[in-house]
Amino acid sequence: MERRKAVVTGGSSGIGRGVVYCLAADGCDVVFSYRSKAENARKVLEDLQGRYPEGKFTCFEGDFSEDGAGVAFFNRAVEFLGGLDLMVNNAGVTILESIFDLTEEHMDYLIQVLFRNYVILMRESATYMAAHGIKGSIVNISSVRGLSAHPGDLVYGGIKAALNRACQSVALDVAPYGIRVNNILPGATRRFTPEEEQSADPAHIEKIKFLSRRIPLERYGTPEDIGNAVVFLSSEKASYITGISLVIDGGLSLPGLAETAWEAESGWGKVKREVDWKPRGSENV
Numbered sequence: 001m002e003r004r005k006a007v008v009t010g011g012s013s014g015i016g017r018g019v020v021y022c023l024a025a026d027g028c029d030v031v032f033s034y035r036s037k038a039e040n041a042r043k044v045l046e047d048l049q050g051r052y053p054e055g056k057f058t059c060f061e062g063d064f065s066e067d068g069a070g071v072a073f074f075n076r077a078v079e080f081l082g083g084l085d086l087m088v089n090n091a092g093v094t095i096l097e098s099i100f101d102l103t104e105e106h107m108d109y110l111i112q113v114l115f116r117n118y119v120i121l122m123r124e125s126a127t128y129m130a131a132h133g134i135k136g137s138i139v140n141i142s143s144v145r146g147l148s149a150h151p152g153d154l155v156y157g158g159i160k161a162a163l164n165r166a167c168q169s170v171a172l173d174v175a176p177y178g179i180r181v182n183n184i185l186p187g188a189t190r191r192f193t194p195e196e197e198q199s200a201d202p203a204h205i206e207k208i209k210f211l212s213r214r215i216p217l218e219r220y221g222t223p224e225d226i227g228n229a230v231v232f233l234s235s236e237k238a239s240y241i242t243g244i245s246l247v248i249d250g251g252l253s254l255p256g257l258a259e260t261a262w263e264a265e266s267g268w269g270k271v272k273r274e275v276d277w278k279p280r281g282s283e284n285v
Helices: 014-025 038-051 069-081 104-131 154-177 202-214 223-233 261-265
Strands: 004-008 028-034 057-061 086-089 137-141 180-186 245-248
Touching: 004 014, 004 069, 014 028, 014 038, 014 086, 014 137, 014 223, 028 038, 028 069, 038 057, 057 069, 069 104, 086 104, 104 137, 104 154, 137 154, 137 223, 154 180, 180 223, 223 245
Parallel strands: 004 028, 004 086, 028 057, 086 137, 137 180, 180 245
Antiparallel strands: none
């Protein structure tokens, strides 16, 4: 069986790294980009080559805040792989600023990296697939922050909302060619490996533990949670799915704001109590 060919932006750490590993485990050849963490990228690449010697893997540097960087990376990746079945837009950065503090520099940077570059790479990958008769898949890593408002989040969250909407239009454009486009919306997700967490800021780890207790499923997401979803959405098992935004957040975004004192005090969105069970009607037996 011919191996699928996948391109992933921002694959040297965090969610992107999890996506790369899940795709490799599923039998894909993978090219991923990195921006500044060259040592991380080298370690990931060497690990992949050791685990899956039958596969083709490489990585290229790419700073997608620079004009033309996305297209240049895409062309190198496709040339190395000899084709393309899956494009995963993941590279990004989070900058949260109040309207009172927002700078035009940060606004332009976020729009360039998180929206313009995603659209450009959707264009390049969809055009390549359509021209070569490839019924491939495009997956964008968006965010649950595109679904609701947060203080200081007008640009980052606004861009993610725009990406969720853009995905739907692109899905319609490319559907006649058998190409599918979907978004994944992660919630609170661990960025560090267990080894990296040992040297991480203890205050950051405590915040993770605190929020984990507030998530309905009582844990943070992992990069592998997102990677497994990418594998599914790009597979034949999802061949009738396109234009969706798949939320993966352990239920974190489900509750609204507390409206009563009881809700506020009880841990709104995650109320747990002892539950007993016995067959219905057993009292009549």
